Amino acid sequence: MIQLSNLCILLSLTAELAKADLSVSAEVLTLSDWTDLTCCNHNQTISHCLFFADSRDIGQQNSSGDCCKFTVRGEKLQGKTEELQTTVTVQCTSKPDNNMSQNVTISVWRIFLSGKRILAIMVISGILILLSFLIIFISIIYITTNQGYGQKLYSARAQEMDNDNQGANSGSAEGQIVEDELLYATVNHSGAGENSAPAVKFDSETVYATVVID
Known part of the structure; x- marks a missing residue:
C-alpha cells in the first residue's frame, strides 16, 4: 500500500x-x-x-x-x-x-x-548566379559560331585565290606557247626598183631571217 x-x-x-x-x-x-x-x-x-x-x-x-x-x-x-x-x-x-x-x-x-532580409539576399544572389551562367553560355555559343564562320570565309577566300593562280598560270602558259610560235623578221628597204630582187638571208642557228630589198 x-x-x-x-x-x-x-x-x-x-x-x-x-x-x-x-x-x-x-x-x-x-x-x-x-x-x-x-x-x-x-x-x-x-x-x-x-x-x-x-x-x-x-x-x-x-x-x-x-x-x-x-x-x-x-x-x-x-x-x-x-x-x-x-x-x-x-x-x-x-x-x-x-x-x-x-x-x-x-x-x-x-x-x-532579419530572416526576410536573409531570404531576399539569397534570392538575389541566386538570380545573379543564374544570369552569370547564362551570359557565359551565350558568350561561348557566340564565339563558337564566329569561329566557324571565319573558317568558312577563310576557306572560300583560299579557294578563290587558288582559282585565280591557276587561271594566271594557264594564261602565262598560253602566252608562252604563242610567243614560242612567233617568227621574227627584219626587213631593210633601201629603195624600190624594177630590177631589184628581194633577197632573204637566214642567220645560222636562229629562226630569224633578213629580207633585203634593193
Whole structure:
C-alpha cells in the first residue's frame, strides 16, 4: 500500500510538472530578430513566469491569467558564444506552482539581419548566379559560331585565290606557247626598183631571217 501510494504521488507530481506549456513564434532567427515565448498553465491562474535559455535566466513576465508572453531578441538568447549558428534550449516556469515547461529548441544565427532580409539576399544572389551562367553560355555559343564562320570565309577566300593562280598560270602558259610560235623578221628597204630582187638571208642557228630589198 505504501509503494502504491508513493507511485500515485509521483504520477501526480509528474502531471503537475508537465502542466506548464511553452510555445515560440519563431524557431529560427538572427541576432536582430525577435521571438515571442508564451508560457501557459491552463489548469490554474498564474501570477508570473520565469524564462530560461540554456539554464540562463533571460527574464520574467507578469500574467493576469493562465499565460505569460515574453518577447526576446535573438542576441539575448544566444548569449556570449561566438559560433555562427547556435541551438538554444528554452524553458519557462509558471509561478506560484513552479511548474517547469518542456524544452523548446531555437536556432540563432550570428548575423544582424532579419530572416526576410536573409531570404531576399539569397534570392538575389541566386538570380545573379543564374544570369552569370547564362551570359557565359551565350558568350561561348557566340564565339563558337564566329569561329566557324571565319573558317568558312577563310576557306572560300583560299579557294578563290587558288582559282585565280591557276587561271594566271594557264594564261602565262598560253602566252608562252604563242610567243614560242612567233617568227621574227627584219626587213631593210633601201629603195624600190624594177630590177631589184628581194633577197632573204637566214642567220645560222636562229629562226630569224633578213629580207633585203634593193
